[in-house]
Amino acid sequence: MKISEKNENGIRVIIAENSQIKIEVVPDLGGKLLSIFNKLLQKEFLWRNDNLLLSTHQPGDDYDSNFIGGIDELIPNDIPETVDSVELPDHGKLWTTSLKYEIKDNLLSLTGVLKQCGLFYRKEIYLDEGSPVIHFRYKIKNEAGARRHFLWKLHAALRIEAGDRLITDAKKARVVDLDYSRFSNTNEFDWPEIQNVDASVVPPKDGSVDFFYLYNIDQGKMDFLNTKNNHLFRYVYDKKIFPFQWYFASYGGFLGHNTVILEPCSAMPISINSAKDKGQCTVLDPGQEMETYTRIYAGKNI
Numbered sequence: 001m002k003i004s005e006k007n008e009n010g011i012r013v014i015i016a017e018n019s020q021i022k023i024e025v026v027p028d029l030g031g032k033l034l035s036i037f038n039k040l041l042q043k044e045f046l047w048r049n050d051n052l053l054l055s056t057h058q059p060g061d062d063y064d065s066n067f068i069g070g071i072d073e074l075i076p077n078d079i080p081e082t083v084d085s086v087e088l089p090d091h092g093k094l095w096t097t098s099l100k101y102e103i104k105d106n107l108l109s110l111t112g113v114l115k116q117c118g119l120f121y122r123k124e125i126y127l128d129e130g131s132p133v134i135h136f137r138y139k140i141k142n143e144a145g146a147r148r149h150f151l152w153k154l155h156a157a158l159r160i161e162a163g164d165r166l167i168t169d170a171k172k173a174r175v176v177d178l179d180y181s182r183f184s185n186t187n188e189f190d191w192p193e194i195q196n197v198d199a200s201v202v203p204p205k206d207g208s209v210d211f212f213y214l215y216n217i218d219q220g221k222m223d224f225l226n227t228k229n230n231h232l233f234r235y236v237y238d239k240k241i242f243p244f245q246w247y248f249a250s251y252g253g254f255l256g257h258n259t260v261i262l263e264p265c266s267a268m269p270i271s272i273n274s275a276k277d278k279g280q281c282t283v284l285d286p287g288q289e290m291e292t293y294t295r296i297y298a299g300k301n302i
Contacts, residue, residue, distance in 0.1 A: 001106040001127045009054045014101065016108055016125065021132040021298065023125075027101045028056050030094040031110040031123050033071035033156075036298045038132050038231075045233050045298045046070050047157040047259035056098070059115070063091035064255065069157040075140070076117050076150030076272070083272045084148055086117050092151075094121065118144025119284075132299035141289035148284050149276045151267040153246065154294070157259045158224055158233055160249075164202040166192075166260070167223035170214035170245055173199075176270060180254070182208040202251070202260065209253035213268050214245040222262050225301055232301040237264050237294040244268040244280075264294075 004015045013034065014025045024035040034054070036045045048069040057066055072095050077088040089096075092114075099112040099121075108125045124137040142148050173191040175181045183194050191214055192200035199210060220239035225232050246263035267281035275281035284290065 001129070003103050003106070003108065011054050011056060013054075014103075014108060016127055018127045018129050018131075020130065021127065021134070023127075023134060025108060025110075025125065026054070027110055028098040030072065030097050030112075031099050032095070034068075035070070036134070036233075036296070038299055040132075041229075041231060041299065043229075043231060045158060045231075047159045047257075049257065057096045059093060059096045060089040061096060063095065067157075067255075067257075069259065071157070072155040073123075074151060074153040074155055075114065075121065076119060076148065076152070078151060078153065078270050078272075081271060081273060083150070083276070084117075084146060088117070088272075093117065097121075099123075113143065117148060117150070118142065119148060119150070120289075132297060134296040134298070136294045136296075137291070138293070139289060139291045140284070142284035142286055145286055147286065149272055150282050150284075151265065151272055151275070152241070152282055153263050153265040153267075154235065154237070154242070156233070156235065156262045156296075158262065160202050160258060160260050161226060161228055162202055162204045163227050164260075165225045165227060166200040166247060166262075167225055168200075168214055168221070168245060169218050171216040173215070174213045176211040176213055176246070180209045180211040180248070182210060182253075202249070205252040205258050207252045209251070210247065210249040212247045214247060215243070215268065217243065217245065220264070222264055224260065224262060230301045232297065232299065233262075234297040235262060235264055235294065236297070238292050241282075241290070241292045242266055 022037045026032045052068045074092045075094045099110040111122045120141040122139040220237040222235040242264035249260040250257040267275040
């Protein structure tokens, strides 16, 4: 793995690449992945908001108006709310946290502590030689003096075309919010058919939006297939850590964006306090830690 650096709008970007794939990582934005580019396919998999310049943010900043795309991770929450007596800002704290980074033995390590909630976060990234696979090793530790209930969500914004398809073995689904839905059904349904529509297939850019919870999942895997070119983006993860999948899609209806966001998640519903009451969020006692591994494949569907 070759590692280099560049400067974009005054912000350091780490570039890691092998013979097949090149990725860009931004430590000052919580370790955001800004790009996943397959060299053999000459394809960029991640969606980017061309209306925004790369910039850093402060805790409490509005996420949507600053959404530049790529892959974020949301910790410890999504919507602003007070959890465990800690006031949590929009889309959590990680996306506005500058992480320390170290490059050693072909491994990029990013570390930091999320202020106020006291969660230590570490992400290690490495690539195989000769394959379009990105590996991630994680550690999260509760360094606060109290129990912490939280959400941890992967958040990959992808480039899309009409006819592309989400592939998951989730059996059940619900609409998250009718304000972000082209459907009026709020009841649980059998994924992917809702109101006689296959919601897994990307429609033309028609000004609509989707937002679903997906659950009753057998495998920790979430795929997105470009059917035109047979190109596949795949998340693989431990479903014990991420038992739920969220799926947000804007077909021009959300700020004009045309993208889908794959979101393996540790909690459901969107409110941590509600998820806490249902026993459906991550919990760490003081000093307790968790480790896990995920990977991304971005290449031909083989």
